[in-house]
Amino acid sequence: MDTRDRDSELAQPGVMLxxxxxxLPPRExxxxxxxxxxxxxxxxxxxxxxxxAEKSPTPLQDxxxxxxRNARAMVCLGIIILFVMIAIVGPLIYQHVGGIYKxxxxxxxxxxxxxxxxxxxxxxxxxxPSAQFWLGTDALGRDLLARLMQGxxxxxxxxxxxxxxxxxxxxxxxxxxxxxxxxxxQLLARFTDLMFAFxxxxxxxxxxxxxxxxxxxxxxxxxxxxxxxxxxxxxxxLALALTVWPLMARYVRGQTLQLKEQQFIEAARTAxxxxxxxxxxxxxxxxxxxxxxxxxxxxxxxxxxEAGISLLGLGVQPPGSSIGLMISDAANLLDTHPxxxxxxxxxxxxxxxxxxxxxxxLRDAFDPRTKD
Numbered sequence: 001m002d003t004r005d006r007d008s009e010l011a012q013p014g015v016m017l018x019x020x021x022x023x024l025p026p027r028e029x030x031x032x033x034x035x036x037x038x039x040x041x042x043x044x045x046x047x048x049x050x051x052x053a054e055k056s057p058t059p060l061q062d063x064x065x066x067x068x069r070n071a072r073a074m075v076c077l078g079i080i081i082l083f084v085m086i087a088i089v090g091p092l093i094y095q096h097v098g099g100i101y102k103x104x105x106x107x108x109x110x111x112x113x114x115x116x117x118x119x120x121x122x123x124x125x126x127x128x129p130s131a132q133f134w135l136g137t138d139a140l141g142r143d144l145l146a147r148l149m150q151g152x153x154x155x156x157x158x159x160x161x162x163x164x165x166x167x168x169x170x171x172x173x174x175x176x177x178x179x180x181x182x183x184x185x186q187l188l189a190r191f192t193d194l195m196f197a198f199x200x201x202x203x204x205x206x207x208x209x210x211x212x213x214x215x216x217x218x219x220x221x222x223x224x225x226x227x228x229x230x231x232x233x234x235x236x237x238l239a240l241a242l243t244v245w246p247l248m249a250r251y252v253r254g255q256t257l258q259l260k261e262q263q264f265i266e267a268a269r270t271a272x273x274x275x276x277x278x279x280x281x282x283x284x285x286x287x288x289x290x291x292x293x294x295x296x297x298x299x300x301x302x303x304x305x306e307a308g309i310s311l312l313g314l315g316v317q318p319p320g321s322s323i324g325l326m327i328s329d330a331a332n333l334l335d336t337h338p339x340x341x342x343x344x345x346x347x348x349x350x351x352x353x354x355x356x357x358x359x360x361x362l363r364d365a366f367d368p369r370t371k372d
Contacts, residue, residue: 063289066365073361076354083351087153091117094146098132115143117150118319126337138329138340148344150321154230155351158237159302163295165241166248170294171287173245174252175279179260189253192246200243204305207239208232208314216317230320240305244298248291255290259283289366297359300352307348323348 057065067073098111104123113119114132121141128136135144177188212232219231259265260283268278303323309315310324318325323344330341 063365067361070361070365073358073365076357076361079350079354080358083152083347083354084156087149087156090149091146091153094149101132115146117142117146117321119143119146126333126340128339135343136339138326139333139337144326144340144343147321147326148323148347151323151326151344152347152351154233154316154320154322155303155306155348158233158240158306159299161234161237162240162244162302163299165237166245166298167291167295169241169245170248170252171284171291174249175256175283175287177249178253178256179275179279179283185253188249192249195243195246198243200240201305201308203243204236204239204309205312205314208235208309211235212314230316232315232317236306236309236315240302244302248294248298251290251294252287255287256283259286293359293362293366296355296362300355300359303348303352303355 095112095115098115101109101111101114103109103114103121105121109119114121119142121137124133124137124141126137126139127133127141130136133143133145135148138144138147173188173192177185177192212235215235216231219234265278265282268282273281306315306322307324307327310322311328313328316322316325326344327341327348330337330344333340
């Protein structure tokens with residue numbers, strides 16, 4: 001009998017076999033005990049099964065996953081976001097809470113006036129928390145909550161300005177020194193060492209002490225800065241930035257020295273990519289982890305520095321407000337009204353500790369040597 005005729009007899013009725021010229025597999029390989037439903041739901045390997053498999057996470061996704069698993073860092077991040085929202089949105093809401101207040105000295109006042117950080121109610125001095133002044137008043141009858149929110153805004157603004165300049169100068173100097181080396185590296189390294197040798201706090205005090213009064217006059221016409229006693233903010237930010245960028249530059253230089261020896265940099269050079277293209281496309285993006293970690297840790301020191309400058313009377317001037325200025329104003333009232341100094345001190349400690357713990361969490365998350 002012909003092979004094709006024998007295969008036709010083995011086939012089920014109503015099924016036409018393809019004309020391949022090949023014999024069917026032996027009948028015993030088919031399990032007769034399996035039902036048709038089981039055969040239909042049986043997994044059939046697909047041609048693109050490997051592509052359908054779950055992709056492995058990128059290094060950034062893996063670092064963010066480790067950060068989310070760090071409970072302390074996430075709590076600190078939540079506290080920082082809360083304080084930022086209070087500093088930005090809090091005054092807008094607080095100045096619309098309450099009714100008309102009939103002051104014995106100034107007459108009828110809306111909440112936008114008596115909830116302002118610079119308004120003085122001289123007949124309401126050193127009061128405790130109340131329905132009108134939620135955290136009380138200071139020695140000049142000013143709302144402590146309004147001044148505290150303004151102080152947090154000043155501290156966070158100075159920290160942001162300082163870190164922007166810190167990152168720009170640190171990346172610029174560090175990348176150039178590490179990527180090119182030679183006399184450029186020697187020149188920039190010696191200049192960085194010179195900045196390290198000069199005491200940072202002394203430099204800030206010297207700069208603000210000499211040019212502070214002139215800054216009050218020159219910058220007093222700027223909107224949102226001069227009229228509120230904040231004319232020295234730019235000067236303080238510049239002074240603090242000039243003292244912190246060398247550390248960022250040293251971090252970036254060390255990382256750049258490692259990156260420029262990697263194979264993907266050699267491949268980019270072989271492909272004809274210019275030095276500027278290599279720096280912008282390959283070096284700087286790979287500095288993200290170390291820059292964001294160092295910046296977060298530097299913010300804590302910047303806030304402490306700004307508070308210290310204001311505490312010495314060289315930062316924000318009255319009627320402006322900052323956390324350091326609030327502590328300075330209440331320093332003589334520790335025996336009679338300790339709450340006025342304790343409140344800004346607690347807020348300052350919480351902000352500094354939150355940024356410090358968040359920086360530690362970011363360092364652990366983005367460090368490739370850290371394992372779960």
